[in-house]
Amino acid sequence: MDLWIATGNKGKLEEYKLTLNKYPTVRLFSQADLPSFTPRPENGATFLDNARIKTKSVKAMKAAEYVLGEDSGLEVEGLNNLPGVHSARYAGPHARDSENVAKLLKMMQIRNVATRAAQFKCTTVVYTPENEEWIFESVMKGTISPKVSGLMGFGYDPVFIPEGETQTLAELGPGYKIQKSHRALALNQFINKLKEKNPEIFS
Numbered sequence: 001m002d003l004w005i006a007t008g009n010k011g012k013l014e015e016y017k018l019t020l021n022k023y024p025t026v027r028l029f030s031q032a033d034l035p036s037f038t039p040r041p042e043n044g045a046t047f048l049d050n051a052r053i054k055t056k057s058v059k060a061m062k063a064a065e066y067v068l069g070e071d072s073g074l075e076v077e078g079l080n081n082l083p084g085v086h087s088a089r090y091a092g093p094h095a096r097d098s099e100n101v102a103k104l105l106k107m108m109q110i111r112n113v114a115t116r117a118a119q120f121k122c123t124t125v126v127y128t129p130e131n132e133e134w135i136f137e138s139v140m141k142g143t144i145s146p147k148v149s150g151l152m153g154f155g156y157d158p159v160f161i162p163e164g165e166t167q168t169l170a171e172l173g174p175g176y177k178i179q180k181s182h183r184a185l186a187l188n189q190f191i192n193k194l195k196e197k198n199p200e201i202f203s
């Protein structure tokens, strides 16, 4: 089967590839494989709204295929769950990951937060070839480190320490993330549902 991933984020795409490359019958494509693709503005109020916007934008060009898209972000308890849906643009519309991380650490210092608890949330939307909509929600809990550590991954990985760990995601690396991350948990729910519907894909 062909599976189209509605993302322009290279870090996310690498994580999907690492998991899905185990299945030789699944051929993976992304919006980068569509020469005339133009992303739509992610102006939804929720992760679900934005996940639908992204997934529908690819589905409009690949109506007969499975299309998967997700929206995710970091919710920090001491910052009233910010940056949330604004995670990619926390420090400005074209902010780099390092700028978003710097703003996060600065805001936590200014607010003198009582807790460093945080969670990544992910809402994944899949449109099937029959145009059914499947929704998968998942969470990874942890804390925000007071300083940046590690070189792997993307986004807030250098400051996020998952529950039960002492290192950041940027130190733990992709092998850890494809087992335990918010996105991996949602992807596994999708794979299980696909296995129920089309066992022949995985036989």
Ligand code: IMP
Binding pocket: 009, 042, 070, 071, 072, 073, 074, 087, 088, 100, 120, 153, 154, 155, 156, 157, 169, 181, 183
């Ligand atoms: P999106 O591509 O609009 O869904 O933006 C999600 C943003 O949330 C990313 O740009 C990151 O800043 C953050 N984010 C989501 N998932 C992760 C992750 O696994 N690690 C680090 N940051 C993440």
